[in-house]
Amino acid sequence: MPDQLRSPSATPPAFRDPASEGLLAKVLLILLGLAFLGFFLVLPLVSVFVEAFRNGFGDYYEALIEPDAAAAIRLTLLVAAIAVPLNLVFGLAASWAIAKFEFKGKSFLITLIDLPFSISPVISGLVYVLLFGANSALGPFLKSYGIEILFAVPGIVLATVFVTFPFVARELIPLMQDQGTGDEEAALSLGASGWQTFWYVTLPNIKWGLLYGVLLCNARAMGEFGAVSVVSGRIRGLTNTMPLHVEILYNEYNMVAAFAVASLLAFLALVTLALKTFLELRFGAGATGGRH
Amino acid sequence: MEVTISNIRKEFDRFPALNDVSLKIASGELIALLGPSGSGKTTLLRLIAGLDFPTGGKIFFGEEDASHRSVQERNVGFVFQHYALFRHMTVAENISFGLKVRPSSARPPKAEIRRRVLELLDMVQLGGLEKRYPHQLSGGQRQRVALARAMAIEPHILLLDEPFGALDAKVRKELRRWLREFHDRTGHTTVFVTHDQEEALELADRVVVMSQGRIEQVGSADDVYDRPGSPFVFSFIGESSQLPIEVKGGTVLFQGQPIGISETEEGAGELFFRPEDVVLVDAPDALFGKVTACRRLAGTRIAEIDIANDGHAPYHVEVEVPLHAPVELRSELRFRPTRWKIFRK
Numbered sequence: 001m002p003d004q005l006r007s008p009s010a011t012p013p014a015f016r017d018p019a020s021e022g023l024l025a026k027v028l029l030i031l032l033g034l035a036f037l038g039f040f041l042v043l044p045l046v047s048v049f050v051e052a053f054r055n056g057f058g059d060y061y062e063a064l065i066e067p068d069a070a071a072a073i074r075l076t077l078l079v080a081a082i083a084v085p086l087n088l089v090f091g092l093a094a095s096w097a098i099a100k101f102e103f104k105g106k107s108f109l110i111t112l113i114d115l116p117f118s119i120s121p122v123i124s125g126l127v128y129v130l131l132f133g134a135n136s137a138l139g140p141f142l143k144s145y146g147i148e149i150l151f152a153v154p155g156i157v158l159a160t161v162f163v164t165f166p167f168v169a170r171e172l173i174p175l176m177q178d179q180g181t182g183d184e185e186a187a188l189s190l191g192a193s194g195w196q197t198f199w200y201v202t203l204p205n206i207k208w209g210l211l212y213g214v215l216l217c218n219a220r221a222m223g224e225f226g227a228v229s230v231v232s233g234r235i236r237g238l239t240n241t242m243p244l245h246v247e248i249l250y251n252e253y254n255m256v257a258a259f260a261v262a263s264l265l266a267f268l269a270l271v272t273l274a275l276k277t278f279l280e281l282r283f284g285a286g287a288t289g290g291r292h
Numbered sequence: 293m294e295v296t297i298s299n300i301r302k303e304f305d306r307f308p309a310l311n312d313v314s315l316k317i318a319s320g321e322l323i324a325l326l327g328p329s330g331s332g333k334t335t336l337l338r339l340i341a342g343l344d345f346p347t348g349g350k351i352f353f354g355e356e357d358a359s360h361r362s363v364q365e366r367n368v369g370f371v372f373q374h375y376a377l378f379r380h381m382t383v384a385e386n387i388s389f390g391l392k393v394r395p396s397s398a399r400p401p402k403a404e405i406r407r408r409v410l411e412l413l414d415m416v417q418l419g420g421l422e423k424r425y426p427h428q429l430s431g432g433q434r435q436r437v438a439l440a441r442a443m444a445i446e447p448h449i450l451l452l453d454e455p456f457g458a459l460d461a462k463v464r465k466e467l468r469r470w471l472r473e474f475h476d477r478t479g480h481t482t483v484f485v486t487h488d489q490e491e492a493l494e495l496a497d498r499v500v501v502m503s504q505g506r507i508e509q510v511g512s513a514d515d516v517y518d519r520p521g522s523p524f525v526f527s528f529i530g531e532s533s534q535l536p537i538e539v540k541g542g543t544v545l546f547q548g549q550p551i552g553i554s555e556t557e558e559g560a561g562e563l564f565f566r567p568e569d570v571v572l573v574d575a576p577d578a579l580f581g582k583v584t585a586c587r588r589l590a591g592t593r594i595a596e597i598d599i600a601n602d603g604h605a606p607y608h609v610e611v612e613v614p615l616h617a618p619v620e621l622r623s624e625l626r627f628r629p630t631r632w633k634i635f636r637k
Contacts, residue, residue: 185343186376190390190445191364200393204380 048266051259063257064264071237072245072261078153079228079241080221083160087217091168092210096202098169099176100184113169116162124162125230128155151233156241159227164220171213175206208279219272223265293354293448293481294319295340300349302335302505309335310346311505317449317483322475324492325485327502328528333485334453336502340483341451342366353448369442369480371452375434377426383437384409384422390445412440415474432463443478452484456491468495489529493517501525523635526564533609535579535599537563537634544634547601552577552628561636565629567594567612572627580626581606586619595619 016022021029053060063069094113098106116124132139132149142149149155183205187197203210225243232239234248242261249258295317302310310332317323325333338344340351342363350359358366378386387409391400400408413419416436426434435455442450455471456464472495475482486492492499493513501508501516501524508528509521520526527534538545539555544563552575581599588594595613600606611627613619 182372182374182376183378185363186370186372186378186441187389187393188363189341189343189368189370190393190441191367192389192393193364196393200389201378204378 045266045270048259048263051255052263054259055256059256060260060263063260066257068237068240069245069257069261072240072242073264075153075156075240076222076242079157079160080218082157083164083221084214084218086161087164087168088210088214090165091172091213091217094169095172095176098173099179100181110173113166116165121163121224121226122230125159125227127162128158128231150231151235151239153239155231156228156239159231160221160224163224163227164217167217167220168210168213171209171216172206175209176202179205212276212279215272215275219269222268294352295449295481295483296352297336297340298350298352300336300339300351301347302332302339302344303347308505310339313349313505313507315500315507315510317481319481320479322472322482322495322497323484324496324499325483325502326487326489326492326499328487330504331502332505333487333500333502335505337451337453337483337485340449341368341370343370367445367448369439369445369447369450371435371438371442371450371455373454373457375426375438375458377434377437377441379426381425382422383413383418383424383426383429386426386437387412387422387441387444389441408444412444415443416440417470430463431459432467435459435467439474443480447480450480450482452482454486455484456486456488464491471495493529501528503528520564520633523562523564526633526635531567531610532564533567533607533611535563535607535609537561539634546579546599547604549601550577551579553632555634557634557636559636561634563629563632563634565632567610568592569629569631570611570627571630572613572617572625574626575628578626578628579609580624581609582622583619583625584608584621586613586621591615593617593619595625597625 020026064073094109097103098110129150130136132142132155134140139150147154149158183201184197187201188194192200223243224241225247228241229244229247232241232244234240234244236248240248242265246258246262246265249255249261297313297315297317300310300313301308313332313336325336327333335344339346342358342361342365346359350357352358353366378389381389384406388405391405391408399405409422410419413422416439418433418436418440421429421433426437429437435458439452456467459467468491484495493516496513498510498512499516500510503524509516509525511519511521516525516529520529523534526532535546537551538548538560539558541558542554542556543550544553544555545551546563552573579599581597583595584598585596586593587596592612593615594610597609597611598606599609611625613625619625
């Protein structure tokens with residue numbers, strides 16, 4: 001009856017946001033997401049730490065200060081300390097060139113920068129074996145001057161630089177392209193030199209993007225396995241980085257020690273993530289150049 | 293400072309953006325570069341600034357050839373279309389930037405810089421906002437900060453690229469009047485680019501009308517409106533209608549029929565007239581056609597008319613009719629231009 005339809009107790013039909021889903025779909029999708037996240041991310045991460053502390057904190061600590069492990073940690077820090085600043089400069093220079101200037105072969109250069117992402121790390125390592133190995137032209141020549149590249153620190157650094165090259169550039173190119181050259185032109189028209197323009201205008205505009213790129217670059221530099229394992233020769237205490245050390249310990253069924261070192265790497269990844277999140281929260285506007 | 297532009301050419305990848313452009317800008321003058329997009333007006337402004345370099349020709353600042361001077365050496369104040377304020381700097385830091393980057397020998401002392409910043413802020417009526425960041429300002433305020441920043445270096449010449457382009461209509465009108473006063477007070481030689489003819493005609497001492505990389509006409513607002521020098525200027529500035537005509541025996545013929553106006557030079561041409569420059573007549577020798585639409589425009593009424601003699605394609609023209617005149621749709625209207633210009637083909 002029409003009167004009943006119009007009675008005040010009848011609640012008006014609930015309007016649903018056209019872009020949202022029904023309750024059942026919502027719950028299912030969220031559960032699916034959580035299950036995936038838990039199974040593939042949280043569970044492995046937790047198991048690393050559980051395994052590392054299986055025999056208590058004493059054994060954990062022992063595994064980290066043992067000379068070979070300590071050497072691996074030192075080497076990893078050293079390699080990152082060389083590779084990251086190098087790629088900071090390379091990445092900055094490359095994105096500056098790509099974003100601020102027009103030239104022929106630009107898209108080819110962008111593809112080239114992405115190359116380390118698209119080829120297998122093992123190939124990246126093999127490239128240096130071919131270049132500096134015993135049967136190459138360069139290897140024996142350098143060796144005659146006492147310079148060891150392969151199976152030594154320089155080779156590890158080279159392979160790491162190659163593999164982590166795209167991180168800073170990839171982060172900066174879209175940011176700088178979006179910002180255009182207007183600010184730089186304004187600074188130049190006000191009498192600033194090229195360096196002043198870079199220091200006072202360009203760099204502050206990209207600093208958060210740059211920092212983020214450096215963080216990612218650092219995480220990968222410390223965690224790189226494939227390319228480094230080809231060129232390192234895995235000499236314990238000499239050319240073993242942390243990821244390589246983890247693998248050796250694992251192959252020797254030294255689970256606690258392997259996971260102790262692995263937990264350090266995992267911890268590093270977590271710190272990187274936390275820093276990234278913090279940067280995005282704190283400087284969200286700055287990280288994207290204040291343009292939304 | 294007087295600026296002379298002499299036979300400037302500019303090509304981008306062989307595509308000509310400017311074609312043999314010459315212009316003399318007097319000291320203290322306020323000049324508008326007016327034209328549709330792609331006419332080369334912004335290119336010309338950037339060449340004067342030294343943000344781009346010409347393919348050929350020369351630019352003089354006063355007597356000196358400035359063609360090969362860098363943008364830093366030219367000492368120009370450039371206000372960018374989107375202001376290009378440094379977003380990580382406060383208003384005061386933005387304005388003082390040009391002074392702080394000077395070599396220490398030419399840099400004013402700190403207290404002097406601060407005094408200048410406050411003085412400039414007062415001049416652009418933004419006193420008290422020196423600690424704000426650009427994103428905390430409105431569009432009109434940003435515009436004035438950009439202007440103050442450009443003025444801080446005491447430029448020889450002030451260049452503005454579409455200074456009001458990004459503002460809404462009301463702010464635009466206010467700022468326009470304000471810029472005129474500002475110019476009259478400071479007396480800087482000023483060149484601004486605009487595609488808005490109202491802006492150019494109201495604001496500038498002289499208007500440079502540009503099209504397809506060439507200067508079509510240079511003149512006062514009265515010159516370019518009342519005495520357009522080319523068909524482009526006539527149709528670009530203000531409203532106008534055009535009809536193909538022929539002059540025979542001193543009379544102007546449209547599609548072979550006399551329309552009641554005379555001209556001395558014989559031959560075919562293009563007749564231009566403005567909607568307000570017509571008179572309604574009741575005579576056989578006149579332009580006539582059917583009223584297709586009628587609209588009220590502020591204090592006047594505009595009738596759209598299709599005029600055609602039998603067997604010809606109709607031409608669409610617009611004429612202003614008195615508010616009290618009885619004009620009905622589809623009725624016939626007869627009129628003659630009272631002021632017109634014929635351009636030869």
